[in-house]
Amino acid sequence: MLFNSYPFLFCFLPLLLLAWRLAGGSWRPALILLIFSTVFYGSWSAGFLLLLAALIAMNYAFGLALAAPDDAFAVPPQAGGQIPGRPGSRRRISRKGLLVLALGLNLLPLIWFKYSSALLFGAHWKFMPPELPPGISFYTFIQIAWLVDVYRRRFVPAGLSRHALFSACFPYVLSGPIVRYEQVGPQFDALAGLTAENLARGFSLFSLGLAKKVLLADGIAPYADAVFNAAENAFPLSGAEAWLGSFCYTFQLYFDFSGYTDMALGLGLMLGLRLPENFNSPYKSTGIVDFWRRWHITLSAWLRDFLYIPLGGNRAGRLMQYRNLFLTMLIGGAWHGAGWTFLIWGALHGLMLCVNHFFRARIKGSPAESILAAAPLRLLSIAFTFLCINFCWVVFRALSPDGALRVYAAMFTGPFNAAEASTQGLSGMAAFLAALLPNKYFPGWQPFALLAICAVLVWAFPNSREILRGRPDGSLPWLAWRATGLWATGLAALAFLSLILLSRQSSFLYFQF
Structure with missing residues (x-):
């Protein structure tokens, strides 16, 4: 039974709330x-x-x-390791x-x-x-x-x-x-018992998560699948198609998993349970270290407490710290699945964490640290970090190392088919687009609209926690939830549209991990 299924929404959840109300x-x-x-x-x-x-x-x-x-x-010590008064015991x-x-x-x-x-x-x-x-x-x-x-x-x-x-x-x-x-x-x-405040906030958070999953993650998934399936089958792939496919999967994974987490936290909130946060705008990170403090927060904390620290953490010098970081991320990659692609993904993040920690240690307390904290360079750091994360998601999504290599090859050496476009009698913008996207993996305007919407929501909007509960410092973002008719109408419209599209029901990506 999935959170984004009719049996859950129209049977399980109403019966649970009714039983809770009567308890x-x-x-x-x-x-x-x-x-x-x-x-x-x-x-x-x-x-x-x-x-x-x-x-x-x-x-x-x-x-x-x-x-x-x-x-x-x-x-007590005893010859032969026996317990006094119990002959033959060990x-x-x-x-x-x-x-x-x-x-x-x-x-x-x-x-x-x-x-x-x-x-x-x-x-x-x-x-x-x-x-x-x-x-x-x-x-x-x-x-x-x-x-x-x-x-x-x-x-x-x-x-x-x-x-x-x-x-x-x-x-x-x-x-x-x-x-x-x-x-x-x-x-x-x-x-x-149920309270109006908890129900209102819980339903709001659940509706936001459902919309993330159904409208955004599932909406953009076919375009990511088309590109990665083409790579696995060695079909033609241009550079622009490879980049767009990787961006589609990067946003799909974010809205799929953060949508599930919003629904889980919303369900808990309906019942009076406050579950730990799992996402804090990870694509706004200024470095890989920052990313792992924002992405899948509870997994990061688990890996830190039960792998990184027992391995020695940073207690035995910098080289040992880098070794422990690398091993922790390698094991974290293996946790996601049995395959070289997950091990490579973990190794890449381990290497990037080591480089990021080394860089941060080198500039700590220097003028470069304050310079990099300035707004323009922070934006560059966010963009660079996002591209690094996107690069790693390619091998994470690919079914095999060969498929990942084909996507990488197209991303950095993909042909620009201008000659082919000219032979088709195309000119101007049509010829340019045909040269960039010759294989019809991105038909129409919908994939580009979805990518634009995802980008705006990720970088220009507050995250779900900030909308529902405010920022950690107690301040409210420009878009803050309130128990008003306008919010109720907007969320109802989102929920209604999501329910209509539930017929294309799909599992959550992290179920396979």
């Missing part, structure tokens, strides 16, 4: 949310629901063991060993479902890779963070039903945000 007592909203979350995830597959339930039960058992007092793991596993075992058991299903086809690539028998359970990458990371926090004694398990609700809560179980228990766990105790 009474402090424990009933949490129970209703758990029941509906189970139904939501179970609608994909009963088998996948059983897998999720098994992982939840397993991790809760590990959590109870990790939360035990330290003396439960202490064993030394019990340490807390750290228990954590390592738990993390390994969590990663096994993810590795099997996501990477088995790559791991068994050289086998001599036919192998059909298993279907990827929805959200397995996200809920595995959520479980790992929960186990590590229990190990660090930041909290103790609060009951199996609470852990099940935290793990399977439907707004974020499929594609994030990658929440931490301290961010949402305490909120489950404060769940109450």
